[in-house]
Amino acid sequence: MLIIVDVQNDFCEGGALGVEGGAEVAARIVGLVRSQEERYDRILVSQDWHRGDTDNGGHFAVPPAAPDFVDTWPVHCVAETPGAALHPEMAALAAELGDRLEIVQKGYGLPSYSVLEGTVVATDESVQDLLADGDWERIDVVGLAYDFCVRETALGAVAAGAPVRVLSDLTAAVHPAGIPALEQELAEAGVEITAS
Template identity: 70%
Template sequence: MSRRLLIIVDVQNDFCEGGALAVDGGSAVAVRTAEFVREHAADYDRILATQDWHRGDTDNGGHFATPPAEPDFSETWPVHCVAGTRGAEFHPEIEALVAEVGRIEIARKGYGIPSYSALEGATVGTEESVQQLIGSGDWDQVDVVGLAYDFCVRATALGAVATGAPVRVLRRLTAAVHPAGNEQLEAELAEAGVQLA
């Protein structure tokens, strides 16, 4: 019997249109992801939704650009996804999905430190390491979706495939900060063994 895991990466208000670090197409990804999960939830043994969850009183280890410096949108960023704020909440489509499906687990990452990969986080409540969840799960398939394709989705997919898990990125359920770089990104993912679907 196959074991499958779905990771929904950081589909939060600050990464969608109107947010502090909006990705073009972020809200559309939220809608399509919610539709996908409603249709396919039974296909997965576990579903994990991650949140960027930063401290508001620090630069989070250099992750936030400190004025007067401007963010470079590569290694430094505007203040975003501060723990407990509306920006850190899931997009309403994902918030509704979590309430509706019921068995979606939440994991958080990046509190006080730069963090991109979901594997750096832990589940809320049980504090289960996502790294351990994936690495010791004997998964037949790990599917990764969410925001942003070229940062947190990329890091999560590369981290998961490095554990030996078979990993697939569902491209229709992603959007990139720098979409002009998608061809190079996809070559990197494919070379690492990540399937692009």
């Protein structure tokens, strides 16, 4: 299985919470899928999908408070807005692959980092249940941002008993200086860190 985490307009350069290198990560992930699609029995693509009429359980910083970029954030990925849409390259891939690429949405009204907290849109299937029910040879995790949603997804999947790899060259971090400590944490939890 391949889990592509939150490659959305708001998380790429120019977005409400843009991560440096986000657009390049999008292009690289699309290249990987186009060249190696047959390696994966399922491909999940997640979207942060927040409500626009609440602070989503304290996830959005409410003025005059400023976001701390750890627990509170600028308003981002509000459902049905351009910022919540998949990055254009990822959207093109989704159109190309059709049902082969399954959209997962998470965070509607609450803070949500792990894709395991989401639901497959087409089937209403819980990703947590999907992982628990599967006999997965391996789960590869890629996307944005490495130190938040990719981290939580990888840790959640390995805790569910799945063998997990993070393809680190297909990620970008909010706080790049913290990557060495992040990778140590992931490795100690049993997550393999490798390049694509």
